[in-house]
Amino acid sequence: MIAVSGGALIYLKTGANGFSARAQPSVAETIAARIARSIALPAEAKEKRNPLADSDEVLAEGLAHWADHCAACHANDGSGQATMGRNMYPPAPDMRLDSTQELTDGELFYIIQNGIRLTGMPAWGGSGDASHNDQDSWKLVRFIRHLPKLTFEEKKQMEKLNPKGPDERKEEEEEDKFLKGEDGNEPHHH
Amino acid sequence: MNPIIIRILTAAILAHGGFDHVIGTIAAVSGNVLTVKTAKGNVDVKLDPKTEISSNDKQAQPSDLKPGLRVIVDIPEGSKDRVAHSVKIGTVGATGHTQPAK
Numbered sequence: 001m002i003a004v005s006g007g008a009l010i011y012l013k014t015g016a017n018g019f020s021a022r023a024q025p026s027v028a029e030t031i032a033a034r035i036a037r038s039i040a041l042p043a044e045a046k047e048k049r050n051p052l053a054d055s056d057e058v059l060a061e062g063l064a065h066w067a068d069h070c071a072a073c074h075a076n077d078g079s080g081q082a083t084m085g086r087n088m089y090p091p092a093p094d095m096r097l098d099s100t101q102e103l104t105d106g107e108l109f110y111i112i113q114n115g116i117r118l119t120g121m122p123a124w125g126g127s128g129d130a131s132h133n134d135q136d137s138w139k140l141v142r143f144i145r146h147l148p149k150l151t152f153e154e155k156k157q158m159e160k161l162n163p164k165g166p167d168e169r170k171e172e173e174e175e176d177k178f179l180k181g182e183d184g185n186e187p188h189h190h
Numbered sequence: 191m192n193p194i195i196i197r198i199l200t201a202a203i204l205a206h207g208g209f210d211h212v213i214g215t216i217a218a219v220s221g222n223v224l225t226v227k228t229a230k231g232n233v234d235v236k237l238d239p240k241t242e243i244s245s246n247d248k249q250a251q252p253s254d255l256k257p258g259l260r261v262i263v264d265i266p267e268g269s270k271d272r273v274a275h276s277v278k279i280g281t282v283g284a285t286g287h288t289q290p291a292k
């Protein structure tokens with residue numbers, strides 16, 4: 001125990017850049033974290049089946065919920081390439097890859113509901129957030145399965161659903177007017 | 191004129207949402223380099239296969255980038271190689287005529 005604690009202390013002081021979240025987790029750390037997560041997930045959670053059938057309606061609702069609640073960290077396409085997601089420690093994973101897609105529906109639901117300690121993933125279940133319930137988590141599971149097949153048009157649709165402040169929304173509207181030539185200015189000529 | 195419109199037209203590069211926005215009209219396209227004429231001069235950005243090009247929220251192709259068209263280019267904030275994350279093409283052409291929808 002002393003040796004492990006000593007080793008961890010030396011690692012934190014040297015290899016891990018202290019508490020900085022700017023470094024990338026090592027391969028060993030990533031593997032250890034995934035094994036720990038797999039062990040910690042209750043067996044009954046792994047076996048849970050999605051009670052919601054796959055349908056266009058469920059998918060559309062999952063897409064909208066993802067754009068509103070999840071994309072700030074996970075990005076609309078699930079790549080994790082969002083400003084917050086990519087700067088976390090560990091960074092938000094690319095959920096289109098096998099490391100996520102190979103999880104069972106029950107495991108994905110459990111993670112959405114309970115979050116993951118020592119990461120940026122919060123627990124949405126029982127959070128008291130009136131805008132999220134168990135059904136929403138199951139819809140998200142359906143949507144996560146769709147991430148590898150997300151279309152360009154769906155991504156554009158999600159961009160309109162992402163939360164934005166009033167200034168950003170107004171700027172976006174003005175940019176839209178600029179692109180449509182509705183800003184009262186003649187386009188440049190060449 | 192609306193002050194926000196003035197800001198869009200006079201700023202070469204705006205930033206928010208983790209991206210710098212290059213706003214103007216296409217001056218030239220040469221290989222993978224897109225030159226955008228902004229109110230503060232020409233700005234070169236690079237295109238790569240991951241660059242999302244769209245027109246009217248529909249996917250477009252690099253060949254759709256024609257001189258004179260209005261564009262808004264997003265590049266990751268602070269990017270040194272200035273590779274475009276996305277290019278939105280306006281629906282108004284150099285002559286002021288609306289481009290056909292894709």
